[in-house]
Amino acid sequence: MAPSFPSHRRRAGAALASLLLPAALLVAADPAGAVVASCAGTPQDFNGDGFADFAVGEVDGGATHGGKVHVFYGTASGPTFTGSGDAPDDQVFQQGVGGVPGVDAAGDGFGATVTAGDLNDDGCADLAIGAPGNNRRVGSVTVLYGSPGTGLRTTGAQFLSQDSIAAGEARFGEQFGASIAVGDLDDDGVEDLAVGAPFDIVEVPGGADQGAVAVFYGATTGVGRSTRADVLVDQNDATVPGTAEDGDAFGYAVAAGDVTGDSIDDLVVGAPGENGSGLVSLLPGSATGVGATAGTGWSQSTPGVPGASETDDSFGETVTLGDITGDGAPDVLIGAPGENVGRGAVTILLSDGTTHAVGVAGAQAFSQSTAGVDGAAGVADDFGFAIAVADLDSDSYGDVAIGTPGDDIGAVVGAGSVTVLRGSAAGATLAGYGGARISQESVGVPGGAESGDGFGFAVSGAGIRNTGVDDLLVGVPGETLGAVSEAGLTLILPGRTTGPSGVGSSEVEADKLNVAGGRTTNGHWGFSLD
Numbered sequence: 425m426a427p428s429f430p431s432h433r434r435r436a437g438a439a440l441a442s443l444l445l446p447a448a449l450l451v452a453a454d455p456a457g458a459v460v461a462s463c464a465g466t467p468q469d470f471n472g473d474g475f476a477d478f479a480v481g482e483v484d485g486g487a488t489h490g491g492k493v494h495v496f497y498g499t500a501s502g503p504t505f506t507g508s509g510d511a512p513d514d515q516v517f518q519q520g521v522g523g524v525p526g527v528d529a530a531g532d533g534f535g536a537t538v539t540a541g542d543l544n545d546d547g548c549a550d551l552a553i554g555a556p557g558n559n560r561r562v563g564s565v566t567v568l569y570g571s572p573g574t575g576l577r578t579t580g581a582q583f584l585s586q587d588s589i590a591a592g593e594a595r596f597g598e599q600f601g602a603s604i605a606v607g608d609l610d611d612d613g614v615e616d617l618a619v620g621a622p623f624d625i626v627e628v629p630g631g632a633d634q635g636a637v638a639v640f641y642g643a644t645t646g647v648g649r650s651t652r653a654d655v656l657v658d659q660n661d662a663t664v665p666g667t668a669e670d671g672d673a674f675g676y677a678v679a680a681g682d683v684t685g686d687s688i689d690d691l692v693v694g695a696p697g698e699n700g701s702g703l704v705s706l707l708p709g710s711a712t713g714v715g716a717t718a719g720t721g722w723s724q725s726t727p728g729v730p731g732a733s734e735t736d737d738s739f740g741e742t743v744t745l746g747d748i749t750g751d752g753a754p755d756v757l758i759g760a761p762g763e764n765v766g767r768g769a770v771t772i773l774l775s776d777g778t779t780h781a782v783g784v785a786g787a788q789a790f791s792q793s794t795a796g797v798d799g800a801a802g803v804a805d806d807f808g809f810a811i812a813v814a815d816l817d818s819d820s821y822g823d824v825a826i827g828t829p830g831d832d833i834g835a836v837v838g839a840g841s842v843t844v845l846r847g848s849a850a851g852a853t854l855a856g857y858g859g860a861r862i863s864q865e866s867v868g869v870p871g872g873a874e875s876g877d878g879f880g881f882a883v884s885g886a887g888i889r890n891t892g893v894d895d896l897l898v899g900v901p902g903e904t905l906g907a908v909s910e911a912g913l914t915l916i917l918p919g920r921t922t923g924p925s926g927v928g929s930s931e932v933e934a935d936k937l938n939v940a941g942g943r944t945t946n947g948h949w950g951f952s953l954d
Contacts, residue, residue, distance in 0.1 A: 427500060432449040433484070433582070433686075438464070441643075442479050444876075446470055450543050451547070460472040460473055460572040460573040461572055462546075462547060462572050463546060463547030463549075463570065463571075463572050464547055465542065465547040465549035466549075467497075467540075467549065467886075468540045468549050468886055468954070469548070469549050469570075470495065470497070470540070470548060470549050470550075470551065470570035470575040470576050471497060471548070471570060471571070471572065471573055471574060471575035471576075472547065472548050472570070472571075472572040472573065473497075473498075473573075474561050475497070475498075475499055475500065475888075475890055476496030476498045476886045476887050476888050476890075477495060477496060477497045477498050477503075477549070477575070477888075477898065477913075478495070478496055478498075478503070478884070478886060478888055478897060478953065478954065479493055479494065479495045479496075479538040479540065479551055479553075479952075479953070479954050480493070480494045480495075480496070480535075480537060480538075480899070480914050480932065480949060480950060480952070480953055481493055481534075481535030481537070481538050481553075481882075481949075481950075481951045481952030481953070482494060482535055482912065482934070482941075482944065482947050482948060482949040482950075482951065483533050483534070483535050483536045483901070483947075483951035483952065484533075484944065484946055484947050484948045484951075485518075485535070485934075485941065485944045485948075485949065486518055486714050486944065486947075488526060488528050488529055488530050489525045489530045489531070489944075489946070489947075490518065490519060490528040490529050490530055490531070490532040490533075490534055491518070491519075491528075491532050491533050491534030491535040491536070491555060492516055492517065492518045492534065492535060492941060492947075493516070493517045493518075493534065493538060493551075493553050493892075494514055494515065494516055494517075494844060494939070494940075494941070495514070495515040495516075495517070495551070495575070495576055495591055495948075496514055496888075496932065497575060498888050499890070500888060500890055501889075501890065502888060502889040502890055503888050503889075503916075503932075504658075505670070505932075505936060505937060505938045505939060506919065514886060514938065514939045514940045514941075515575070515576060515940075516940045516941050517553070517566075517568065517576075517578075518534065519532060519534050519555065519558075520567070520683060521693055521717055522578055523578030523579065523581065524566065524568075524578050524581060525566055525581055525582070525583035526555070526558065526566065526583055526680065526714040526894075529558075530650070531557045532555045532557045532558045532559075533555050533556050533557035533558070533601075534553060534555040534558070534566075535554075535555070535951065535952060536554050536555065536556050536557070536601070536602065536951060536952060537553070537554030537556070537601060537602065537603060537604045537952050538551060538552070538554070538604075538952045538953070538954045539551070539552045539604040539605065539606055539954050540552075540606070540615075541606025541607075541615045542570075542614075542615050543567060543569070543614070543615055543616075543617060543642045543646065543647040544569060544614070544642065544643070544644055544645065544646050544647070545569075545613060545614040545615070545642070545643075545644050546569075546570075546644070548569070548570030548571055548572065549570050550567060550568060550569045550576075551567070551568045551570070551576055551954075552565055552566070552567050552604050552606065552617055552619075552647075553565065553566045553567075553568070553602050554601030554602060554603070554619070555601050556599035556600065556601040556602040557599070558597045558601070559585075559596075560597070560598055561596060561597045561598070561599050561623075562585060562586075562594045562595065562597075562598060562600065562759070563585065563586065563594075563598060563600030563601040563602065563621060563641050564583060564584060564585045564600065565583075565584045565585075565600070565601045565603055565604065565617070565619050565725070566581060566583055566584075567581060567582040567584065567617070567646070567647055568581050568741055569581070569646070569888065570821030572876075580646070582646060582647065582648070584597065584617075584619070584638075584640065584647075585600055586600050586621060586624075586636075586638060586646065586656065588638075588640070588648060588654070589640075589654050589655070589656050590656075590836075591637055593656060594671055595624075597623055597774075598621045598622075598623045598624045598625065598636075598680065598792050599621060599622060599623045600619060600620075600621040600624075600638065600821070601619055601620075601621075602620050602621070602622050602623075602676065603619070603620030603622070603675060603676060603677050603678045603694075604617070604618070604619055604620070605617075605618045605678040605679050605680040605691070606618075606680060607680025607689035607690075607691070607709070608642075608688070608689045608709070609639060609641070609680065609688070609689050609690070609709040609713055610641055610650075610652060610688075610709065610710070610711060610712065610713040610714075611687075611688045611689075611709065611711050612641075612642075612650070612652075614641075614643055614644065615642050616639060616640060616641045616642045616647070616650075616680075616713075617639070617640040617647045617648070618637055618639050618640075618643065618678050618680060618691055618714075619637065619638045619639075619640070619675075619678075620635070620674075620675030620676060620677065620678045620693070621635065621636050621637070621638065621655065621675055622635045622658075622673040622674065622675045622676040623635065623673065624636035624658065624674075624675070626658045626660055626668035627660075627668060628660070631668070631670055632670050632671070633670060633671050633672070633673055633694060633697065634658065634668040634669060634670060634671075634672050634673075634674065635658065635659070635672050635673045635675040635676065636656050636657060636658040636674060636675055637656070637657045637674070637675040637678055637691070637693055638654065638655070638656050638657075638714065639654060639655050639656075639657060639660075639691070640654045641653075641654060641713065641716050644909075645820070646898040652712075652713055654716065655713065655715060657691075657693075657707065657714060657715060658674060659672065659674050659695070659705075661715060661791035662718075662721055663715050663716070663717060663718045663719055664666040664705060664707060664715075664889065665703065665705045665719050665720065665721030666695065666698055666703060666705070666721060669698075671697040671700075672695045672697045672698045672703075673695055673696055673697040674693060674695040674698070674705075675694075675695070676694050676695065676696050676697075676740070676885055677693070677694030677696070677740060677741060677742055677743040677759075677877050678691065678692065678693050678694070678743065679691075679692045679743045679744055679745045679756075680692070680745070681745040681752075681754040682709075682753065682754065682780070683706060683745065683753075683754055683756060683775065683781070683782040684706070684708050684781050684782075685753065685776070685779045685781040686708075688708075688710060688711075689709045690706060690707060690708050690709045691706075691707040691709065691714050692704060692705070692706055692707075692743050692745065693705045693707060693740075693743070693757060694739075694740030694741060694742070694743045694758070695740055696737075696738040696739060696740045696741040696760075696762075697738075698723070698740070699723070699733065700735045701723065701724065701725075701733035701734055701735060701736070701738075701739055702723060702724070702733070702737050702738050702739025702740040702741070702754070702760060702762075703722070703723045703739065703740055704721070704722045704723070704740040704743060704758050705720070705722075706719055706720045706721075706722070706756075706782070707719040708888030709934070722758070722773065722784070723739060724737065724739055724760070724771070725891055726784060727784070728783075728784030728785065728787055729771060729773075730771060730787055730788070730789035731763070731769065731785055731789055733759075734763070734764075734767075734933050736758075737760045737762050737763045738760055738761055738762035738763075739760040739763070739771070739933070740756060740759075740760070740807075741759055741760065741761055741762070741809075742757075742758070742759030742761070742808055742809065742810060742811050743756070743757070743758055743759070744756075744757045744759075744811040744812065744813060746812075746813020746814070746822045746824070747775075747813070747821075747822045747847075748772065748774070748813060748821060748822045748823075748824065748847040748848075748852055749774060749775065749777070749821065749847065749848070749849055749850070749851060749853055750820050750821045750822075750847065750848075750849060751775060751777050751780065752780070753775040753780035753782075754775065754782075755772060755773060755775050755782060755813075755822075755851075756772070756773040756782050756848050757770060757771070757772050757773075757811050757813065757824065758771045758772075758773070758808075759808030759809060759810070759811050759826075760771065760808055761806040761807065761808045761809045762806075763791065763808075763891075764791070764793075764801065765803050765804075766803050766804040766805065766806060766830070767791060767792065767793070767801035767802060767803060767804075767805050767807060768791060768792075768801075768805055768806050768807030768808045768809065768828065769789055769790065769791040769807060770789070770790050770791070770807065770808040770811060770824075770826055771787065771788070771789050771809055772787065772788040772789070772790075772824075772851060772852055773787050774786050774787065774788070774851050778850075786850075786851060788841075788851050788852055790826070790845060790852065791807055792805065792807050792828070792831075792843070794854075794859075796854035796858070796859045797843060797854065797859040797861075798843065798859055798860055799828075799831060799841065799843070799861045799862035802830075802832055804830045804838075805828050805830045805831045806827075806828060806829055806830040806831075806832070807826060807843070808826055808827075808828075808882045809827050809828065809829050809830075809880070809881065810826070810827030810829070810880060810881060810882050810899075811824065811825070811826055811883065812824075812825045812883040812884050812885045812896070813825075813847075813885065814884075814885020814886065814894035814895075814896065814919070815847070815885075815893070815894045815919070816844065816885065816893065816894050816919040816923060816924045817846070817857075817893065817919060817920065817921055817922065817923045817924070818892055818893040818894075818919070818921055819847075819921075821846070821847030821848055821849070822847045823844060823845065823846055823847045823885075823923075823924075824844065824847065824852050825842055825843075825844055825883045825885060825896055825898075825924075826842065826843045826844075826845070826880075826883075827840070827842055827880030827881060827882065827883045827898075828841050828842070828843060828880050829878040829879065829880045829881040829893070830878075831861075831863070831879075831880070832833070833863045833864070833865050833873035834865070834873070836873040836875055836877070837875045837876060838875050838876050838877070839863060839864065839865075839873035839874060839877050839879060840863065840864075840873075840877050840878050840879030840880045840881065840900070841861050841862060841863040841873060841879060841880055842861070842862045842863075842879070842880040842883060842896070842898055843859065843860070843861050843862075844857065844858070844859075844860050844862065844896075844923065844924055845858050845859065845926060846858035846923070853854040855924070856923065857923035857924075857925075859922070860925075862898075862917065862924070862925070862926060863879055864877065864879055864900075866925070866926040866927050867925070867927060868902045868925065868926035868927035868928060868929050869904065869915065869917070869926035869929050870915065870929060870930075870931050871900075871913075871931075872939045873950070874903070874904065876901045876902045876910075877900050877903050878899075878900060878901050878902035878903075879898060879900045879903075880898060880900075880940070880952065881899050881900075881901050881902070882897075882898070882899030882901070882951060882952050882953045883896065883897065883898055883899070883949060883953065884896075884897045884953035884954055885897065885919075888916065889916075889918060891918070891919070893918075893919035893920055893921065894919045895916055895917065895918050895919045895924075896916075896917040896919060897914055897915070897916055897917075897953050898914065898915045898917060898923050898950075898953055899914055899950030899951060899952070899953050900912060900913050900914070900915060900950050901948035901949060901950045901951045902948070903933075903950075905933060905935065905943055906935075906943075908943040908945050908947075909945050909946060910945065910946045910947070910948060911933065911934060911935075911943040911944060911945065911946075911947050911949060912933070912947055912948045912949030912950045912951065913931055913932065913933035913950055914931070914932045914933065914949065914950040915929055915930070915931055915932075915952065916930045916931075916932065917929050933949055934947070
């Protein structure tokens with residue numbers, strides 16, 4: 425079995441509820457790369473050549489269905505699949521192969537989450553890979569470090585679990601690694617790693633699915649090797665809003681960035697089961713790390729937050745940070761895919777233009793019932809299941825891509841779509857192309873809408889084509905390719921000054937020339953993206 429998620433976590437289409445089978449394997453542990461002496465700190469650049477790279481999780485890939493992660497490298501002309509540019513070919517990582525720590529086993533969910541960040545302050549991006557199903561769903565995270573020219577290597581790779589914080593913390597079913605975030609939470613100049621374990625048992629004995637977040641502080645020698653002690657944060661801590669209760673799933677989503685305006689990154693944590701409806705907590709960072717300052721909680725019952733708290737809203741199932749207003753500070757985007765019987769909604773909390781602190785003033789809410797948003801809200805659409813922020817039209821404002829993997833496209837049930845909102849100084853807007861819905865029936869998008877495809881299950885944005893405009897990556901993990909059921913794929917939708925569209929889109933999947941690994945039945949390529 426693939427990693428499970430809370431009962432309120434809805435999967436797009438019945439087919440995606442069961443996830444996994446085989447394929448040939450090629451692991452590029454130390455690929456040959458360009459001659460690069462050092463990394464310059466370009467975001468999402470694993471090999472220091474100045475071009476953005478990206479990772480794709482194939483959560484049930486491999487002969488055992490334990491999961492694989494593919495990494496693609498950027499060049500002056502965009503991502504390469506030939507090895508003839510200044511970057512390595514596709515790398516494939518799998519537990520227990522080519523120096524990757526761990527043992528590959530069915531249901532590990534290796535690649536369920538992928539997040540890039542510089543965890544040893546060498547200027548090269550590193551990659552944290554979650555495997556929440558590992559070892560009977562105890563869960564784990566593997567950290568692979570980037571390097572000049574070579575890119576990601578297995579040399580020096582780390583394998584983390586809750587036992588890495590203190591022996592005996594890791595327990596079956598807690599799913600450590602279900603969410604990952606990177607940010608400098610203690611202001612020491614080195615990014616830290618936050619890992620959600622949403623089914624953590626805080627009250628022992630007794631209790632279930634209460635949730636916790638592990639914080640591993642970074643150092644130049646690697647994550648979790650700081651002189652500062654790593655910590656496990658939960659809702660029974662005095663500075664954390666709420667109380668640990670069964671089904672809260674605190675840590676189901678995590679994000680990191682400076683949302684208090686003090687130039688120190690903060691931790692934002694979703695607990696979609698809190699009070700049956702959901703809560704998002706802001707835990708301020710400080711010179712002593714997370715937990716020194718009392719946090720703030722937001723729900724749909726908080727004055728100024730649009731909507732109302734209702735059972736199974738799953739507010740906080742998705743949490744993303746990004747600068748929509750162009751003021752240099754991140755805004756907070758919160759997905760509630762369970763809103764209105766699974767129709768879904770997204771709430772945006774904006775940063776103050778002067779203080780840069782995020783608050784409820786001017787808060788926005790969008791759904792497919794919002795006038796100007798394309799499509800029609802339907803039961804189990806899961807609008808807000810995935811959210812990404814990227815400048816898709818090069819106007820210096822972050823645009824919002826919202827995945828709706830259960831969306832019906834015409835008569836095709838659960839094919840999925842992505843809605844794009846434009847960024848502006850006043851927040852997200854429906855002006856121009858804002859509110860446009862993209863699916864596999866859109867002009868230029870490869871393939872066609874099919875039931876259970878889950879288009880929009882994962883979304884990410886980065887300037888991977890090196891055109892000065894960010895591109896939109898869309899995961900379609902339920903896509904059947906040829907005779908291979910639910911092999912999955914990723915689509916690259918090019919950004920342009922007129923906004924993103926399907927025109928010029930390209931596919932990345934296991935059967936593409938020079939992509940290593942081969943298609944896997946029920947492999948679910950595109951389950952995660954970064």
